[in-house]
Amino acid sequence: MRRLSGRQPIGVLLSAPYAVFVAVVFAYPFGFAVWISCHDYLFTAPGVSVPRPFVGLDNYAAVLADPHVRRAFVNIGIFLAVNVPLTVALSLLLATALNAAIPFRTFFRISFYLPYVTASVAVVGVWLFLFGSDGLVNRVLGDAAPDPSWLVNDVWAMPSIAVFVTWKQLGFFILLYLAALQNVPRELYESAAVDGAGRWRSFRAVTVPGVRPATALVTLLALVTGANLFTEPYLLTGGGGPSGRSASPVLLMYQRGIEQGHPDLAAAIGVLLVAGVLLVAAAQRLLVRPPG
Amino acid sequence: MTRSWWRVPALTAAAIVFLFPFYYMVVGSLQRRPDPSPAGALPMPGNLGAGNYREIDAAVQLGRSLLNSVVFTAGVVAGTLVFGVLAGYALARLRYRGRGALFAALLLVQVVPFQLLVIPLYVQVVRGYGLADSYLGMILPFAINSVAVFVFRQFFLQLPAELFEAARIDGAGELRVLRSIALPLVRPALLTATLVTFIGPWNEFLWPFLITKEADMQPLAVSLANYLSTVASAATNPYGAVLAGACVLAAPAVLLFVAFQRHFVSSDLGSGVKG
Numbered sequence: 001m002r003r004l005s006g007r008q009p010i011g012v013l014l015s016a017p018y019a020v021f022v023a024v025v026f027a028y029p030f031g032f033a034v035w036i037s038c039h040d041y042l043f044t045a046p047g048v049s050v051p052r053p054f055v056g057l058d059n060y061a062a063v064l065a066d067p068h069v070r071r072a073f074v075n076i077g078i079f080l081a082v083n084v085p086l087t088v089a090l091s092l093l094l095a096t097a098l099n100a101a102i103p104f105r106t107f108f109r110i111s112f113y114l115p116y117v118t119a120s121v122a123v124v125g126v127w128l129f130l131f132g133s134d135g136l137v138n139r140v141l142g143d144a145a146p147d148p149s150w151l152v153n154d155v156w157a158m159p160s161i162a163v164f165v166t167w168k169q170l171g172f173f174i175l176l177y178l179a180a181l182q183n184v185p186r187e188l189y190e191s192a193a194v195d196g197a198g199r200w201r202s203f204r205a206v207t208v209p210g211v212r213p214a215t216a217l218v219t220l221l222a223l224v225t226g227a228n229l230f231t232e233p234y235l236l237t238g239g240g241g242p243s244g245r246s247a248s249p250v251l252l253m254y255q256r257g258i259e260q261g262h263p264d265l266a267a268a269i270g271v272l273l274v275a276g277v278l279l280v281a282a283a284q285r286l287l288v289r290p291p292g
Numbered sequence: 293m294t295r296s297w298w299r300v301p302a303l304t305a306a307a308i309v310f311l312f313p314f315y316y317m318v319v320g321s322l323q324r325r326p327d328p329s330p331a332g333a334l335p336m337p338g339n340l341g342a343g344n345y346r347e348i349d350a351a352v353q354l355g356r357s358l359l360n361s362v363v364f365t366a367g368v369v370a371g372t373l374v375f376g377v378l379a380g381y382a383l384a385r386l387r388y389r390g391r392g393a394l395f396a397a398l399l400l401v402q403v404v405p406f407q408l409l410v411i412p413l414y415v416q417v418v419r420g421y422g423l424a425d426s427y428l429g430m431i432l433p434f435a436i437n438s439v440a441v442f443v444f445r446q447f448f449l450q451l452p453a454e455l456f457e458a459a460r461i462d463g464a465g466e467l468r469v470l471r472s473i474a475l476p477l478v479r480p481a482l483l484t485a486t487l488v489t490f491i492g493p494w495n496e497f498l499w500p501f502l503i504t505k506e507a508d509m510q511p512l513a514v515s516l517a518n519y520l521s522t523v524a525s526a527a528t529n530p531y532g533a534v535l536a537g538a539c540v541l542a543a544p545a546v547l548l549f550v551a552f553q554r555h556f557v558s559s560d561l562g563s564g565v566k567g
Contacts, residue, residue: 006387006388006389006390006391007386007388008387008388010382010466010467011386011387011391012388012389014379014381014466015378015379015382015383015391015394017378017436018376018378018379019397021375021436022398022401025409025413025432025435026409028416029412029416030409030412032415032416033408033409033411036412043419044419090306097298097299097302098303102299102303103300106553108303108307109553110553111306111307111310112306112307112310113549114314114546117545117548118314119497119541119542120497121495121497121516121541122537122541123317123538124520125516125535125537125538126320126535127313128520128531128534129326129534130313132328136330139329167309170310171310199296220403224403224405228405228407230498231497231498234521235517250407250498253407253410254498254502257414258414263411267411267412270410270411271408273405273407274404
C-alpha cells in the first residue's frame with residue numbers, strides 16, 4: 001500500500017479535489033476540443049442523438065480558407081507587435097522608478113494596479129466615452145484626430161485595443177518587475193559604478209540582463225493575454241469592427257461556435273490558436289533565454 | 293540606488309494616465325447631460341445628479357446583478373480557499389505518488405488559454421449537465437484558482453521543516469498539523485489568495501455571458517455589457533448610465549484593493565519569476 005501511494009498517502013486525498021478539477025475543467029475539455037474539431041458536430045437538444053461523422057481535417061481546412069479567420073490571426077499579430085514592446089518598456093521603466101525610497105510610493109503603486117483589478121467591462125465604458133468620435137480625446141486633438149475615429153478606423157482599431165490592454169494590465173507587470181529587481185545583486189551596480197558606468201549604461205548592462213527571467217515571463221503572459229482576447233474587441237469595437245479589422249480568434253470562436261451553431265469550426269480555431277501559442281512560446285524561449 | 297531627478301516626474305505622469313479614466317468615470321456617471329468637451333472633465337454643479345444611477349438600476353436590476361456577482365465570486369473564493377489550501381499543503385509538504393504529475397499539471401494549466409476550452413466547456417456544462425443559468429455552472433470552471441494553489445504551495449514551502457517533524461513526533465496526524473500549525477502561519481497567504489482570486493470571477497465576462505441567458509441570473513459585468521451593446525442607444529444619456537454601472541462594478545474591487553494593498557505584494561505573485 002505504502003509503495004503504491006508514497007510515504008504520506010494522505011497527500012493523495014488532500015490533493016484529490018484539485019486533481020479532479022484539473023481533469024474535469026482542463027484535461028477532458030482539451031481532449032474534447034480536439035475531438036469536436038475532427039467531427040461534423042452540431043448542437044442538439046439534450047437526449048437527442050445524431051450522427052457525428054469523423055471528417056478528419058475538413059474543419060481545419062475550412063477554417064484556414066476563411067479570410068475572416070486569417071484576418072483574426074493577423075490582428076493578434078498586430079496586437080502583440082504593439083502590446084509586447086510597450087508593456088516590457090513601460091513596466092520595466094516604471095518598476096525601476098518605483099524601486100527606491102520615493103515620496104508617495106504607495107500612492108503610485110495603487111494608481112498603477114487600479115486598472116488591473118477593475119473589470120474590463122467597466123473601463124471599456126470610459127474608453128468608449130474618451131475615444132468616441134465626439135469624445136474628449138478627439139476634442140482635444142482637433143484636426144489631428146484620425147478620421148474615422150480610433151475605434152471605427154481600419155488602421156487604428158486594433159492598435160487602440162492593444163494600447164487599452166497595455167494600460168489595463170501594466171500594473172501587474174510592474175509588480176512582476178518590482179519583484180525581479182529585488183533579485184538583481186546590488187554588488188553588480190556597485191562594480192558597474194566603479195567601472196565608471198553611468199546610470200543608463202548600468203541600466204543596460206546590469207538591470208536588463210538581471211531581470212531577463214521576468215522579461216521572459218512578461219512576454220509569455222502577454223502572449224496568453226493576446227490569445228485570450230475577447231471582451232475588448234467585442235465591446236470596444238462593436239464585435240470586431242470595422243469589417244473584422246479588430247476581430248480576435250476567440251471572438252470568431254464565439255460567433256462561429258455559439259451564434260452560428262458550428263462548434264466544430266470553433267473548436268478547430270481554438271486548437272489552431274493553442275498550437276500558435278505553443279509555437280510562439282517555444283520560439284520566444286529560444287530568443288529570450290540566455291544561451292546554454 | 294539613490295533618488296534621481298526623473299523618478300517622481302515619470303511616476304506622476306504615469307499616475308495621471310492611470311487615474312484619469314477612473315476620475316472621468318465618476319464625473320461622467322454624475323452628469324445629467326453628457327459633456328465630452330474638455331470643460332466637461334470638471335464637475336459642473338448645475339449638471340450633476342444621481343439620475344444615471346436610477347437609469348442603470350431600472351435597466352439591469354442592479355441589486356439582483358450584484359447579488360449574482362457576489363454569489364459567483366464567493367463560490368469561487370470559497371472553493372479556492374478550502375481545496376486550494378489542501379492541495380497547496382500536500383504539494384509542498386507531503387510525499388505521495390502523483391505529486392510530481394499534479395505539480396506539472398498546475399504549471400501547464402496556467403499557460404493554456406482558457407478560451408480554448410470555452411467551446412467544449414460550453415457543450416459539457418450547458419448541453420451535458422444542463423447547468424445553464426445556474427450558479428453552479430458559472431462557478432464550475434473557476435472553482436479552484438490554480439494561481440492561488442501555487443501561492444499556497446510557495447507559502448507552505450517557506451515554513452521550517454522542523455516544525456512539522458516536531459508535531460509529527462508528538463503524534464499529530466496530518467490534518468491536525470495542517471490545521472494547528474501550518475494554517476495559522478500562512479494567514480497572510482490566505483488574504484493574498486483571496487485578493488488574487490476575487491478579481492477573476494468579479495470581473496469575468498465571457499463565461500457567464502455564454503451560459504446565462506436569463507437576465508435574473510447575470511452577474512453585473514454581463515448585464516452591464518449587454519446594456520452597453522444593445523439597450524444603450526435607447527437611453528437618454530447612455531454613456532452616463534453605462535458609467536454609473538461601471539462605477540458600481542468597479543467600486544468593490546477598487547475599495548478592497550486600496551484597503552488591503554499591502555497584502556497584494558509582488559513577492560507572492562512574482563514567486564514564479566525567479567528563473
